[in-house]
Amino acid sequence: MNNSHRGVSGRYWRLVVGLLCGLSSSMVLAGIAESVHNLGMTGTGPSANGGQRNQFSGTAEICVFCHTPHGGDARAAVPLWNRRLNNPSSYATYDDLGTSTFDAEVAPVGSVSIGCLSCHDGTMAIDSMINEPGSGADNPGFSAGTWTGSDILGPDDGKLAVGIVQNLGTDLTNDHPVGMQYAGGGISASTPILPQGDTTDPDFAPVLYKIRDGRYLWWVDKDWRTGGDGERSKTDVILYTRDAANGYPGQTQQEPFVECASCHDPHTTENPTFLRISNTETPSGLCLTCHVK
Numbered sequence: 001m002n003n004s005h006r007g008v009s010g011r012y013w014r015l016v017v018g019l020l021c022g023l024s025s026s027m028v029l030a031g032i033a034e035s036v037h038n039l040g041m042t043g044t045g046p047s048a049n050g051g052q053r054n055q056f057s058g059t060a061e062i063c064v065f066c067h068t069p070h071g072g073d074a075r076a077a078v079p080l081w082n083r084r085l086n087n088p089s090s091y092a093t094y095d096d097l098g099t100s101t102f103d104a105e106v107a108p109v110g111s112v113s114i115g116c117l118s119c120h121d122g123t124m125a126i127d128s129m130i131n132e133p134g135s136g137a138d139n140p141g142f143s144a145g146t147w148t149g150s151d152i153l154g155p156d157d158g159k160l161a162v163g164i165v166q167n168l169g170t171d172l173t174n175d176h177p178v179g180m181q182y183a184g185g186g187i188s189a190s191t192p193i194l195p196q197g198d199t200t201d202p203d204f205a206p207v208l209y210k211i212r213d214g215r216y217l218w219w220v221d222k223d224w225r226t227g228g229d230g231e232r233s234k235t236d237v238i239l240y241t242r243d244a245a246n247g248y249p250g251q252t253q254q255e256p257f258v259e260c261a262s263c264h265d266p267h268t269t270e271n272p273t274f275l276r277i278s279n280t281e282t283p284s285g286l287c288l289t290c291h292v293k
Helices: 010-021 025-033 111-120
Strands: 208-212 215-220 237-242 255-258
Touching: 111 237
Parallel strands: none
Antiparallel strands: 208 215, 215 237, 237 255
16 A cells, blocks of 8 residues: 555645544644644744744654544544553542642543643653554654754654643643533533533633534633623633543543643644633633633
């Protein structure tokens, strides 16, 4: 089988990603290509920390560092995930602190968060993937590539450097909780929103939901204080559905959970650190979308 079928050729890959994201391939690729998530040799501009951006000389591909059209890992609720995942039990999570004010149930690290952590826990090289570009599982030309960048550990290592913001490690107790019920719980498929969309905890904003193919889709509208538009947008706070089929053993009902991608959109360049909502145009705008203060 030739490379155009086995690998992730540029034209085929653009089509796949465009379909997955529900956007034109040019829109998707433009966002990634201009961001620090473009880890191939075509990346330009500084790193997220102002130094030299991380780049790998083994490929000009953009999307392959996260996605593959063949044999992706379905354990992450991310389309066609191309990276190897750590065991969820390897992470210490916020609830391990035993904070009395933390009243949400916590699922094992999973959903989209474990996809993010497959790079950002710093334990694996960023070029460690299921299918390498060009020839599938093992491409000598790709493997011979080297890393450059001020936030990477050495040309032959490819792990995120320790001590930078983007390397979270496996101890997540000092980071915003992920894999937790939104607003302390109480919202589920049987009670998708409480009266007037309120939550059981008045310190949290109300939610909206839609049902698509039997799945509940929840979100917090960034403009809920002024009525919002009633549509689930990538510039809202996205809540991710967890249940027994989505990495939460014993959970019988679908419930909305906060994950890494609730606040961060890896395909945008609009705000620093890929925030869905700016924290500078309106001070703490992202934080105050969910937290009623």
